Amino acid sequence: MSDDPLKQLGEYLTATEAESLAVLIGAREHTAHALASVSRARREKVAKLLMAAGIGHTEPTMSVAVLRGIAGAKSAHRDLTPVWTMPGNEATTGHLTNQFHDVVAAARISVTCATYNFSSTSSMWDALQTASEEPEVVVCVYVDAGKGDPGGVKARLPRATVYRSANLPNGQPIVSHTKFIVVDHEVVLLTSANFSYNAENRNIEFGLLIRDSGLAASIESTMASKRGSLYELV
Numbered sequence: 001m002s003d004d005p006l007k008q009l010g011e012y013l014t015a016t017e018a019e020s021l022a023v024l025i026g027a028r029e030h031t032a033h034a035l036a037s038v039s040r041a042r043r044e045k046v047a048k049l050l051m052a053a054g055i056g057h058t059e060p061t062m063s064v065a066v067l068r069g070i071a072g073a074k075s076a077h078r079d080l081t082p083v084w085t086m087p088g089n090e091a092t093t094g095h096l097t098n099q100f101h102d103v104v105a106a107a108r109i110s111v112t113c114a115t116y117n118f119s120s121t122s123s124m125w126d127a128l129q130t131a132s133e134e135p136e137v138v139v140c141v142y143v144d145a146g147k148g149d150p151g152g153v154k155a156r157l158p159r160a161t162v163y164r165s166a167n168l169p170n171g172q173p174i175v176s177h178t179k180f181i182v183v184d185h186e187v188v189l190l191t192s193a194n195f196s197y198n199a200e201n202r203n204i205e206f207g208l209l210i211r212d213s214g215l216a217a218s219i220e221s222t223m224a225s226k227r228g229s230l231y232e233l234v
Contacts (some may be wrong), residue, residue, distance in 0.1 A: 005052040013214035015074035016185045022067035031056035039109050041136035072110040075213045085205040097208050103183045107131050112220050113143035113181040118153055119196035132159040144176040150234045163231040186213045
């Protein structure tokens with residue numbers, strides 16, 4: 001991390017955190033009150049970075065400008081990395097299975113994911129269970145009602161919020177075939193792979209790791225808007 005306090009702040013804050021702080025400080029809230037918008041696990045570090053950078057309620061105009069600049073830069077920045085699963089050692093760049101685990105392990109605020117099939121052989125169980133046991137990390141899982149074993153997912157991830165695909169008004173089951181992971185409202189992993197041993201180790205699967213808070217927000221809000229119509233709570 002850089003030695004420059006402003007750069008350190010920009011590297012650490014998520015776009016959502018920066019925007020929330022900007023709104024509250026712009027409304028003349030005390031810095032301590034504005035920090036309530038940051039998760040408890042990250043609050044102390046953010047407070048120290050704000051102080052070091054001279055950002056807070058005592059300099060509201062400058063502080064809002066800096067924070068909005070951080071939020072805008074992170075929203076506009078899009079970093080794409082192709083990731084693969086292939087049998088043996090054929091995947092020489094961007095290993096998809098490693099990215100599954102790495103992005104979830106790095107979660108500080110939230111993990112939202114969806115899969116068609118959540119197999120008992122998947123190594124994602126441990127990653128999601130560990131994340132869901134972190135007190136400040138909110139985990140939400142969407143699965144197909146027929147193939148994703150929603151009851152089993154909820155049983156193994158009791159602290160996660162689990163949704164299953166619903167039925168159409170005519171009774172026909174909706175198939176939820178989407179597969180993605182969104183972490184901290186900023187990192188998106190789109191993948192062809194289900195959560196299963198074969199998909200994570202033997203199949204040829206392709207995905208994209210994308211750092212784009214705008215895309216992350218769009219995916220999460222779209223899925224949330226379909227609760228009650230296309231998805232139901234387990």
